[in-house]
Amino acid sequence: xxxxxxxxxxxxxxxxxxxxxxxxxxVDVLKAAGLDKVKVRAEFHVVNLPRNYKWAVFxxxxxxxxxxxxxxxxxxxxxxxxxxxxxxxxPIMVIEGNYADFAVYETTFLGILRHYSSVASKAARIKKLxxxxxxxxxxxxxxxPAIQPMVDRASxxxxxxxxxxxxxARLLGIKPSGTMPHALMIxxxxxxxxxxxxxxxxxxxxxxxxxxxxxxxxxxxxREEAMTAAKLLGDRLYGVRLDTPSSRRGNxxxxxxxxxxxxxxxxxxxxxxxxxxxxxEDDVVKLRDVADMFGVGTSIAFxxxxxxxxxxxxxxxxxxxxxxxxxxxxxxxxxxxVYRCRGTLDDQVVPWGxxxxxxxxxxxxxPLLRKFVDNGRAVEPIPSDQEIRSYVLEQLKYxxx
Numbered sequence: 001x002x003x004x005x006x007x008x009x010x011x012x013x014x015x016x017x018x019x020x021x022x023x024x025x026x027v028d029v030l031k032a033a034g035l036d037k038v039k040v041r042a043e044f045h046v047v048n049l050p051r052n053y054k055w056a057v058f059x060x061x062x063x064x065x066x067x068x069x070x071x072x073x074x075x076x077x078x079x080x081x082x083x084x085x086x087x088x089x090x091p092i093m094v095i096e097g098n099y100a101d102f103a104v105y106e107t108t109f110l111g112i113l114r115h116y117s118s119v120a121s122k123a124a125r126i127k128k129l130x131x132x133x134x135x136x137x138x139x140x141x142x143x144x145p146a147i148q149p150m151v152d153r154a155s156x157x158x159x160x161x162x163x164x165x166x167x168x169a170r171l172l173g174i175k176p177s178g179t180m181p182h183a184l185m186i187x188x189x190x191x192x193x194x195x196x197x198x199x200x201x202x203x204x205x206x207x208x209x210x211x212x213x214x215x216x217x218x219x220x221x222x223r224e225e226a227m228t229a230a231k232l233l234g235d236r237l238y239g240v241r242l243d244t245p246s247s248r249r250g251n252x253x254x255x256x257x258x259x260x261x262x263x264x265x266x267x268x269x270x271x272x273x274x275x276x277x278x279x280x281e282d283d284v285v286k287l288r289d290v291a292d293m294f295g296v297g298t299s300i301a302f303x304x305x306x307x308x309x310x311x312x313x314x315x316x317x318x319x320x321x322x323x324x325x326x327x328x329x330x331x332x333x334x335x336x337x338v339y340r341c342r343g344t345l346d347d348q349v350v351p352w353g354x355x356x357x358x359x360x361x362x363x364x365x366x367p368l369l370r371k372f373v374d375n376g377r378a379v380e381p382i383p384s385d386q387e388i389r390s391y392v393l394e395q396l397k398y399x400x401x
Contacts, residue, residue, distance in 0.1 A: 007146040014071050016104035018111075023104045036100035039316035041323070041335050044093040044113065046086075050121075050304030055085045055345060055399055057124050057158055057392060058092045060116030061372070062382050063150075064109055069378050075102050077373035080338070083157055083388040084368060085124075085395045090349055091336050091369065092308070099312070106310050114308045116154045120392070122303030123158030126296055128396045129284045134293040136177045138276055139301035140165035155300050157388040159396065164295075172385050175209075179241045179274065179295075185218040195219055199229055203236055211238035213274055222255050223262045230268045239272035239292065252283070256290045339365035345399055 003009070008018045030036045049056055061082040068077060075097030086092050093113070095102055127135050137155035140148045140163075152168025162177035163169050169176035180202060189195035199214050206212070212233055216225035226240045240263075242255055256273055263271050275287055276295030284294060311331050314323045325333035335352040341359035348356045348365060356365050372380050383391070 005144075005146055007144065013108055014067055016071075016108070019104045019107040023106060027100050027103050030100045030103075037098050038100070039097065039318075040099045040312045041314040042095045042099070042102075042106075042310050043091045043313045043336070044095075044109070044308055044310050045091050046088050046306060046308050048307070049088050050306065053121070053125075053304070053306075054401070055087055055121075056117055056306045057120040058082060058084045058086050058113075058117055059120035059154055059157060059388075060112040060114075061093070063112050063116070064093070065372055065378060065382060067105070067108065067112075068373050068376060072376045073102055073105070074098070074376050075373065076371065076375055078369045078371050080368045081370065081388075081391070082383070083120075083391040083395075085345060085392070085399055086338075086368075087345070087347060089332075090338050090347060094313075094335065094369065095310075097375075110308055110310060114306060116150070117306040117308060118303045119151055119154035119300060120158030121306055122300045123155040123160050123296075124392055124396060125281060125401065126279075126284060126294070126300060127159030127161075127393070128399065128401060129281055130288055130294055133284075133288050133291060134161045135159070136161060136274075136293065136295050137163045137165075137297070137300060138178075138295040139297035140168070142298050142301035151301055153385060157385055157392060158300075159389065159392050160296075160300070179213040180215050182215060182218050182243075185215065189219065196228055196232060200232055203233055212236050213239040213241055213272075215243060216240045216259075217242055223258045226259045226263060226271070227266060227268075230263060230266065230271055235270075237268075237271055239274050241274040241276060241295070243275075243277040243295075252277075253286050253290070256287060260290050338368040340368055341365050343398055345395070 012018055046056065058080050059082055061079050068075060075095050077093065077095055079093040080086060137152060137160040139151060143151050148165045149168040149171050152163040152165040153172060156163055156172055162174065164176055164178040166176050184198045185195040188198040195218060203212055214229040214237065216222050216229055222242055229240060230237055242252065252275060256275060260273060272292035274293040274295055275291045279294050279296045280299040311327055313327045313333050314335050315326050317324050323335065327333040336349050337352050339348045339356040340346065342363065350356050359365050370380060
């Protein structure tokens, strides 16, 4: 094998090799038939969102544009801005160009958008439920290391307040967030007989800007360990982490309330509680009034799939000089625009060029699809990851679960 890991190299993705075989065969057939110059518009959309989802987050556009511009694909891309909350049956991206020029990239574009949007949407749902409580993505260990940074980015722009992955954080331009593993206490207990030395050594070794968050469930009762940590570190203790309840007593809510009560009673109201270990939406709802932070991994890293698909919706008639609506059965033909009333997720999908109805307050709705690439050239700057995240958080204020 010519590589260490079963992952595609950048150049293989850019050259269209990360594709399904039937697209390569399709291009061969079109070229042989002299139809490789047929111009189409292909729409990306979701027919059915995951169960109980009213919306999803559109993510991954930056990588689609990077690939398109790097390869100089002769296509034009219209899309919602990355981070836009969208609904089922709304066009989120449209490619215009000779079908044979981008056919082999359908697999790659869909893979990027589906994976990104699935992770970002789940992160947004968790953050929406957590409210003003911090949510840190702990999912680096859940995915193949080759895609850790991508999943970190998706979770961050979806709303997570930080990520634990070192490379992902570096690419995002933020500091990685994390605490300490059980292994640290186990090694200290084996070598010294006192696992609490792990906490004091952590305090001694770590730079001042690293929050002192102590894991308090390795050997003894969480309430007792939390008190011991508070006494040892004093004002330097930022928080305590409660993890993996299913391997012990199992009732995380009861454990967290015991710890909070005991710390408050002893005058340690400033010590925060971080809860991790199998956290999902229901857990956040149950624990958000007692927890200050959540560490969430698997539920975000392996979320319900936002099944984005691509379908040709128009083809260009060279002789007639016009676009002709055409698509497969079960889909709506024609180039479309999505309009949204400001401060809402109230949308209208209309044929391109058709004026939408006014908003209930009489204002004019805003078009969501914009031109980002024109014949292989980027024509609109891509916002920073921090700006995309802020855009998502702003929409979450009025999004309903």
